[in-house]
Amino acid sequence: MGDPDVLEMVQEEERRAGSEERFFEVSEQDLSSRESSFLISEEPRFKKDEQSKDSIFFRDGIRQIDFVLSYVDDIKKEAELKAERRKEFEQNLRKTGLELEIEDKMNSEDGKTYFVKIHAPWEVLVTYAEVLGIKMPIKESDIPRADKIPFSCMLGPLKLPRNVKHPHAEYFTAQFTRHRQELFLIEDESSFFPSSSRNRIVYYILSRCPFGIEDGKKRFGIERLLNSHTYSSAFPLHDGQYWKPSEPPNPVNERYTLCQNWARFSYFYKEQPFNLIRDYYGEKIGIYFVFLGFYTEMLFFAAIVGLACFIYGLLSMHDNSSSTEICDPEIGGQIIMCPLCDVMCDYWRLNSTCLASKFSHLFDNESTVFFAIFMGIWVTLFLEFWKQRQARLEYEWDLVDFEEEQQQLQLRPEFEAMCTHRKINAVTKEMEPYLPLCSRIPWYFLSGATVTLWMSLVIACMVAVIVYRLSVFATFASFMESEASLKHVRSFLTPQITTSLTGSCLNFIVILILNFFYERISAWITKMEIPRTHQEYESSLTLKMFLFQFVNFYSSCFYVAFFKGKFVGYPGKYTYLFNVWRSEECDPGGCLVELTTQLTIIMTGKQVFGNIKEAIYPFVLNWWRRRKARTNSEKLYSRWEQDHDLETFGSLGLFYEYLETVIQFGFVTLFVASFPLAPLLALLNNIIEIRVDAWKLTTQYRRPVAAKAHSIGVWQDILYGMAVLSVATNAFIVAFTSDMIPRLVYYYAYSKNAIQPMKGYVNNSLSIFLIADFPNHTVPSEKRDFTTCRYRDYRNPPDHEDKYFHSMQYWHVLAAKMTFIIIMEHVVFLMKFLLAWMIPDVPKDVVERIKREKLMTVKILHDFELNKLKENLRMNSSDFAKHLIIQENKVHLAKSAT
Incomplete structure (x- = not known):
């Protein structure tokens, strides 16, 4: 090589080294000057005609808005403190690399709200994508989608367009790292990270950004600033309007696509675009809708079987021997029943309950046992198939290893702020905040005492409703029991049914009132426990809320099913509540009708009230908020202002959706033997619920911050517990609440008619009481010429040496009931365990795909x-x-x- 070449090579090497040094110097100077310019003054106000009201960009039209903060001027004493907090907070945000743009209140339509728009540049996104362990595509997958199912050609009308169901191709993914950027499929830096990941990253920074030192402790986190009203709101922007697609340069409007293909009520029969929901709202919201959709699909099969059982009861109503005998004037019309209350109530004829006995047969017939066993198997299949669906979802959404990430990364800011101790994490071997158990024990005791107190309050309210029913029963009876009742058939509204209807409605109102107060108390107590992670916080709150809701919604049903009419006593020796009110009796046909009434009113009322509240409440609030905001109509009603005027979904919004679904699941499983139409009502409600939830999320609520979840969490354990409990409750309902076992005992052991085995059952099920044996304080005020009356029980007649003691038939029936419970529980549990063993938790094809x-x-x-x-x-x-x-x-x- 000659000298000129050598000189040129040396000069080139020196130029390159010098250019690198100048590059770093310029970069540092540029960063420094840009940061100082932000701290000194804000950018000039935008002009109205230079920006579209649907723009989701900064004023330059290039940097996309990833998050928005808003605040108003405070005229109180803390105004200076709040302004100082905001200034410090925003300075620290800029130091992390975020870019901010502030809109003056003069540019907002209400003339008083400031908006802080936040953009996360590429350097910030790649840094925190690595911190959060976000998985990004590295190569298009060669594994075909598992979309082919049997009879898929018949399900064509239920399918969505392929570009909606699968908006993106399948990829092999890996956790993102800055040092391997060339590995990932980065075509465009502005669209590489989906908007849900961008707002999740920004919120992660906001939740950990400090804003000052107060009382010797470092304060940080946007949640603290929101609680202190330093900022009025913090939210990511929607992609655009939900009623029209975006126009360039805005990206594709996924909100519009969701509204058109998911939130429309005319699409109630269509499948849901789960991948699009996940891309827009994040995995946590996505998995809720997958669960709700899967639960609704499984309800379809239970609803068909339940409807078939109801139709069977309807068709066999007129052939029912029990109601035929009750309605017969020569049989039921000649049976004089003992008074239903003391002094004020008169005797009455059995045929006055004719309509009630026919109605009871709709739900208390031979199909009741079959349906109870079927639902025990159905709930097992539902939970086992949901395990498989969840495992498939974990693979499709890259959530297989998410649990470890959650434990390591998602510490609650409140936990970090309150902890003064630190210790080494056994997994990460890094120092992390630590709260000693001794600091939590007082709050755990307070939490347990509060939950116990409120559950006791629920029991007290239920007792109060029982007292109400006992108090008004005599009043109803005095109006409805008259001389006519001994001559004519009464209407369907017997004293029992009338009192049951009014008592159930009153109980439902009490349930709503107690829920309203307890929700706020339980959230405050859970916060005081200082849970470590968001998952621990939700699990603790879930346990408190579910225990209360379980007692609140189901206590009255448990009372009617297992306690009412079981401790009545007999004429002349009735059992009294508080030595004042006589214990409630069941209808001669049993308490199953009343349990059905109670279940129908509470379940239907809760579902109707919930849907109305979810649909109308945010709609009215948003309308009123928009009307108040539109004061300066000449101003630009910008994208961030439109979203600001929407209702907030909140961190617990999804929690209440799960709670509502699980409580409904309890109604469908725990007491379904008394009401086979419960799955059908739940199915119809869920079809509406899915579209209502979709509509309110896309149109009435601000866009929630995206969050990850790999399962439905603690709700799955609750569902398993309720599934096990449902086997026992339905077995006891059939045995003790239904009239099925006494009829079977009579059919096989006591019937004397071979041609019509059930003939005479009604007379056999009623015991005889001598009116002369009535104590003076219980005998009816009006004297009758009857010498005996009848009551429902198996006791010896007055002429027996052990009069009014339980007869042998009573013990035979009781033994049959206990035998039935044992057999049914063992059969159902055996089938449950067998199905659980046969059905793998993770499908074989998913295991192969993961490998x-x-x-x-x-x-x-x-x-x-x-x-x-x-x-x-x-x-x-x-x-x-x-x-x-x-x-x-x-x-x-x-x-x-x-």
């Missing part, structure tokens, strides 16, 4: 690192050779010069 993806990911990473190593070695060897040549030529030039 395939892990293998391909490792291979891709290995090839990438190997190629990178070879390139580095080649570059290093080339650079080393160049360096030797340069050094030799320098020596040669030096010798030549001397």
